[in-house]
Amino acid sequence: MAACGDYIRTEFPSIDDDLYKYVEGILDSSRDDFEDGDEVYEAIGEVLHEVADKPEKEVRKICRRLLAMLKGTPDGELHVGNDKRNNGVNKVLNAPVNLGAMAATLEDQVEDIKSIWVTTRDDGSKVDAKKLEKAEAKLQQKLEKRVGGDSGSVNRNVNATVALETASASQMTSKKDSRMEGKGGVNRTQDIRIENFDVAYGDRVLLQGADLTLAFGRRYGLVGRNGLGKTTLLRMISSKQLRIPTHVRVLHVEQEVASDDTSALHSVLECDHERSELLSREADLQSALDQGGGDSIGEELARVYEAMRLAEVDKAPAKASAILSGLGFSVERQAWPTKSFSGGWRMRLALARALFSRPDLLLLDEPTNMLDIKAILWLEKYLQSWPTTLLVVSHDRNFLDTVPTDILYLKAQKIEAYRGNYDQFARTKGERERNQQREFEAQQAKRAHVQEFIDRFRYNANRASSVQSKIKMLEKLPELKPMEKEGEVTLRFPEVEALSPPILQLNEVSFRYDSSGSNADFLFTGVNLTATLQSRICIVGENGAGKTTLLKIITGKLSPTRGTVHLHRNLKFGYFSQHHVDQLDMRVCPVELLQNHFPGKPMEEYRRMLGSFGVSGDLALQTINSLSGGQKSRVALALMCAAMPNFLVLDEPTNHLDIESIEALGKALEVYQGGVILVSHDERLIRMVCHELWVCGDGGVRCIEGGFDEYRRIIEKELEAQKS
Incomplete structure (x- = not known):
């Protein structure tokens, strides 16, 4: 492949690294399948034409040369003739061949062989439906006999x-x-x-x-x-x-860990069944040995110890603890029973168990939804060295x-x-x-x-x-x-009227959930925050640091323990909570949902509201239960904006949105005329939208100079210290 790579670079000096790797990957993976230069041209010719404006004849010649390099054949031995499959070499048969007789003989010998002489194509107009049904029924019976009770x-x-x-x-x-x-x-x-x-x-x-x-x-x-x-x-x-x-x-991380008295660390360790069996066997043999067991017990115990050494049983607790720590479980919390954790934390436990058990095929569905930015960065690094599929x-x-x-x-x-x-x-x-x-x-x-x-x-x-x-x-x-291009996702927030400042001010705000608690119980203290209709603020921090609580104080859903919140009299919040999607009435369609919350408007108005968030056509008439997570999120955004807010407070709005919808959300927030305070772990959205970064943690809320780049540098430094 090195010779091919050098040749490609020589003939196409302007090729970029991505296209080069793409071409090299095709040549490497299909080298045994290529039979002539035309097949190489069909595989990579279009890409090569795009890289350089060469005539087709020259590109085909290059493809033949590449094939010669792949096959280890001198270039001169590759000819283009009528018989391309044999590189132009005509083979003479000793006697005539009756192809029909040969095909009949082969069909008698092999039950399911396909004819190599006749090219067939799928032509629905020539298929007898009844005969097809009978053939499928026979095939079904044969398959059932083969797989039996599998x-x-x-x-x-x-x-x-x-x-x-x-x-x-x-x-x-x-x-x-x-x-x-x-x-x-x-x-x-x-x-x-x-x-x-x-x-x-x-x-x-x-x-x-x-x-x-x-x-x-x-x-x-x-x-x-x-x-x-x-x-x-x-x-x-x-x-x-x-x-x-x-x-x-196969392991699919889909359901949270059961809620019981098992500690978080032990919950992870017990998913290693081989380790559990070895430890159980060791305990049984040790008990038998203590009761006067013979040499055979001792020999078997020695074999168990050897198996434990090979399985690195003694290193398992440290490995499990490192995974839990990376996903945000402190050493203290690793000893807590699983029933003491919320559903989101038990989902993290399920992820930790999967990472620890290392199945042959690990299936993850939106693993970053339940994680904060620090845990996401740790997971990215951890999965880069994932050993299985x-x-x-x-x-x-x-x-x-x-x-x-x-x-x-x-x-x-x-x-x-x-x-x-x-x-x-x-x-x-x-x-x-x-x-x-x-x-x-x-x-x-x-x-x-x-x-x-x-x-x-x-x-x-x-x-x-x-x-x-x-x-x-x-x-x-x-x-x-x-x-066929996929329809572009566009989101549009409603237009708002300008308001004269001050719009929103938090002065020396402190908060604790237990009003009778001590100063140590404060979630945060001394928060000073000012926002205008031009503000684009992102609040970040580890889970449990108080991000959602701060949003609820801003929107008036919670009152501060100390300090004051000043709002403009015409300020109207649009609040999108993490659980907004789950609180939708799943039995109705999106149009009915808007009708129920904002009655008296014409049908076209409800359709227009939903259309602003990409919920149009038949989608607007399907029951919400049948929509995907991202489609439900867009319905929830439409419902929020139907009240015509002029300041958006969004708590993890991207959890179920696809990449195109997240991109559209970022563009819509950029041109929105109202204020925005956002809690998100999506790095791309934060970089697109936010001009200010507020970090919750260590009992306070502070502004980070240098934005997200500086915050990421701080987190990576913490992860390195945690690793060492």
Whole structure:
């Protein structure tokens, strides 16, 4: 590959690193599959044309040269002739071959072989529906016989009626795969390949004929618009509704840890079943030995000790404690029983257990939602050295730029795979889309030109053969589709009237929840905060430092223990709480929700309000329960803005929004004419919107000079000190 790399750099000196890595990755991964220079050109030709304005003939020559380097063949031995598969070398048969007889013989020998002489295509107009149903029924019976009572088998009846709240998956498995799994673990690869599968949620088909490949040891970021089925796909994998090798251990962090008397540290340790079994066995053998057991007991105990040494049982508590500490559990809190933690902290415990147990495939769904910025930075560093396979759904752009080695993109009921982090994915995807559109436009121009010739000489007897040739050529052209761009997400906050300052002032504000407590019980003291309609303030800090409490004091939901809050008489807050989405009436549709809260307006007005936040068309008439988390968040934002606030107080508004919606939220807040105070852990949104950074912690609230960069530097310094 080094020679190929040098050759590419020589021929295309202007190629950037991302495209170079992309081309190099394709050549490296497909070197054994390429059979001629044309196949290399089909794989990377478009990218090379984009890099340099070279004629097609020259780029094809370069591709043939690259193939020669990959195959270790002297360039002179690669020829372009009529027989491209044999590099131009004509092979002479000793005797004529009857292809029909050969095909019949092979079909008798192998039950499911496909003809290698006939190219078939999917043509729905020529399929007999009844015959197809019978064939599928026979195939279903054969598959059921093969897999027998396997608990991992999937429901293959795609047309089964499913309740709205449930999801179903179907997957066609090849006979080869069934035989491999039937050999009792002969194929022990840790790679996962799920081919040609469907996923449906109620009567909505989320994925159809999709393929998913997860190579062991790689970290995959699963991205796509809200409502396309990312979370559902994770659940299908973890529930074994999609067929994966039975020896692959899968863990999906979805539910919080049970609330009981088990300490946080012990809760993490007990998920290592091998360690628990070894310790239990050691205790039993030691008891037997104390009671006068013989030499056999001592020998077995020695074997258990050796197994404990290999499993590093003695190091487990330190490892578990380090993980808990990174996720925000102090040494003191690690000894607390799980029942003393809130739901959010028990979700952190579930994440800690997963990180400690190290399954073969770890599934994470929005892991940063429950974490503060310090814990997110720790998790990013921890996952960068994750030893097994990781599949994570996230809408945190910075997290996706830092953790994944690959991006899986859900679009149009398919999964597209891209090498690299999110930033590389965005560039490569844009390049692909531009190339696809150019190729489509070029083909359309060619079609129009040929069609013009056909129409002009259709009835000219002298040109009949040329016309027929052109018609056949048109029929053979592949069916290219124009680039379908996803609709851009736009959010619009209502216009507000200017207010003369002062707008909002907090003077020497202190707060504690227990009014009879001591000074040590204060959450924060001496807070002085001034805000105007031009303010863009972000409040950050560790969980429990008082960020949400401060917002509630600002909006009047809590009264300060000491100090005063001065507000402009015409100031009207729009408050978006972390739990705002959960408090929506899930039984009604978004239009009805607005009608119930703001009755008496025309239907068009409710539609307009929802449309300002990307909830339009049929989406506005679906029950809120059936919407994705991000769509619910946009409904909640629309409900908040229906009251026409002139100062927005937003507590973690990005928790369920997809990347495009977060980008749209940032742009909308930039042009909003009212004031903004924001609590968020999304680094990209903070950098887009906020001009001031207030840090909650150590019993106070202070302004950070240097903004988010300085805050990040402080956190990284703390993490380094914690690590040492």
